[in-house]
Amino acid sequence: MTTTHAHGIGAVRPVNWAYDRAPMIVYWELTNACGLACRHCRATAMPDPAPGEFSLAEIEAHLESFAAFGEPRPHVVFTGGDPLKRGDLRQILHAAARLGIGASLAPAVTPLLTRERMAEFVEDGVQAISLSLDGSTAALHDGLRGVPGTFDATMQALDDAASVGIPVQVNTLVTDVTAADLPAVYDLLKGKTLQRWSLFFLISVGRGNQLQEMTPGKAEQLMVWLGRLARDAPFQVKTTEAMQYRRIAAQAALKRGLTPEQIEASPMARGYGIRDGNGIVFISHLGDVTPSGFLPIAVGNLRDTPLPELYRDAPLMKALRTPSEFKGRCGVCEFNLWCGGSRARAYAWTGDPLETDPLCPYQPKATL
Numbered sequence: 141m142t143t144t145h146a147h148g149i150g151a152v153r154p155v156n157w158a159y160d161r162a163p164m165i166v167y168w169e170l171t172n173a174c175g176l177a178c179r180h181c182r183a184t185a186m187p188d189p190a191p192g193e194f195s196l197a198e199i200e201a202h203l204e205s206f207a208a209f210g211e212p213r214p215h216v217v218f219t220g221g222d223p224l225k226r227g228d229l230r231q232i233l234h235a236a237a238r239l240g241i242g243a244s245l246a247p248a249v250t251p252l253l254t255r256e257r258m259a260e261f262v263e264d265g266v267q268a269i270s271l272s273l274d275g276s277t278a279a280l281h282d283g284l285r286g287v288p289g290t291f292d293a294t295m296q297a298l299d300d301a302a303s304v305g306i307p308v309q310v311n312t313l314v315t316d317v318t319a320a321d322l323p324a325v326y327d328l329l330k331g332k333t334l335q336r337w338s339l340f341f342l343i344s345v346g347r348g349n350q351l352q353e354m355t356p357g358k359a360e361q362l363m364v365w366l367g368r369l370a371r372d373a374p375f376q377v378k379t380t381e382a383m384q385y386r387r388i389a390a391q392a393a394l395k396r397g398l399t400p401e402q403i404e405a406s407p408m409a410r411g412y413g414i415r416d417g418n419g420i421v422f423i424s425h426l427g428d429v430t431p432s433g434f435l436p437i438a439v440g441n442l443r444d445t446p447l448p449e450l451y452r453d454a455p456l457m458k459a460l461r462t463p464s465e466f467k468g469r470c471g472v473c474e475f476n477l478w479c480g481g482s483r484a485r486a487y488a489w490t491g492d493p494l495e496t497d498p499l500c501p502y503q504p505k506a507t508l
């Protein structure tokens with residue numbers, strides 16, 4: 141759908157990232173079983189599958205229901221827990237491929253993730269995988285992941301992925317404690333082959349609440365640094381649940397003399413507008429549908445209602461796609477169609493997913 145920029149960074153103009161028709165990405169937690177025990181795990185994963193996980197036939201039927209989204213169909217990221225804990229993962233991937241649905245995988249780094257397995261991913265049409273790297277040394281990474289040896293295995297997995305030719309996104313957790321290590325992580329990653337580095341700014345949910353989020357001031361400084369780094373990095377740099385990175389990058393581009401239209405037409409605008417419930421949606425291993433994996437308010441269950449209906453029509457999903465109705469600073473911010481703030485963090489901190497993102501210190505030009 142086409143909407144109009146209500147506040148206008150200089151001009152009122154049409155934008156196309158409302159994602160009312162369909163999400164760009166469906167995150168599907170195939171299982172909560174996982175061999176790791178990461179301190180910040182969203183899924184609070186368990187060693188064995190929970191009763192009530194979807195059968196292969198159910199998953200196939202739900203993938204078929206994506207047809208109601210129209211074209212292009214959303215991309216699916218199969219996540220967990222560890223999706224490799226599903227014995228029928230290959231059949232699930234074949235079903236997605238048969239239905240013309242692009243798929244990526246977010247495997248855990250355990251002995252299940254071998255080079256041979258990655259070669260199978262390529263055969264099965266997997267477009268990319270994501271791997272987590274939360275520290276530049278074994279002591280830092282393994283300390284967070286809870287299993288010694290995971291750092292070395294992750295380095296090996298990066299090399300294996302490069303050797304079979306599967307694109308990799310590396311996900312790195314950002315907390316008050318881990319932030320100082322990020323330049324070293326970046327230096328390490330520069331020596332590897334990857335498509336994208338995604339920095340996930342911790343939200344205090346799941347096991348993560350034992351760790352501390354950054355303060356807004358420090359987060360802002362870090363994102364300014366990231367914005368500079370991104371211009372020369374050999375891979376894309378993005379943030380997760382820190383949408384104001386887009387505002388910071390856009391402010392820098394405006395300062396360099398780019399117009400809002402030029403910004404919107406540039407590659408940097410590719411992810412603009414995407415946030416919990418707007419462009420993304422999450423399915424839990426039991427079928428609960430939430431706006432993202434980090435915003436734990438179920439708008440329904442796949443066993444009762446097809447995903448296209450829940451995504452398009454659930455009142456919360458609609459509210460999350462209407463930034464002008466957000467509260468506080470995010471509601472009046474001139475960047476809110478591009479950014480919109482982390483609805484998950486707003487919920488975690490205030491109990492209201494439409495509130496201001498507490499990680500962002502920006503004072504919008506418009507008054508409240």
Ligand code: SF4
Pocket residue numbers: 383384387469470471473474475476479480481482496497500501502504
């Ligand atoms: S105030 Fe909200 S919409 Fe504006 S930049 Fe900050 S997080 Fe984004």
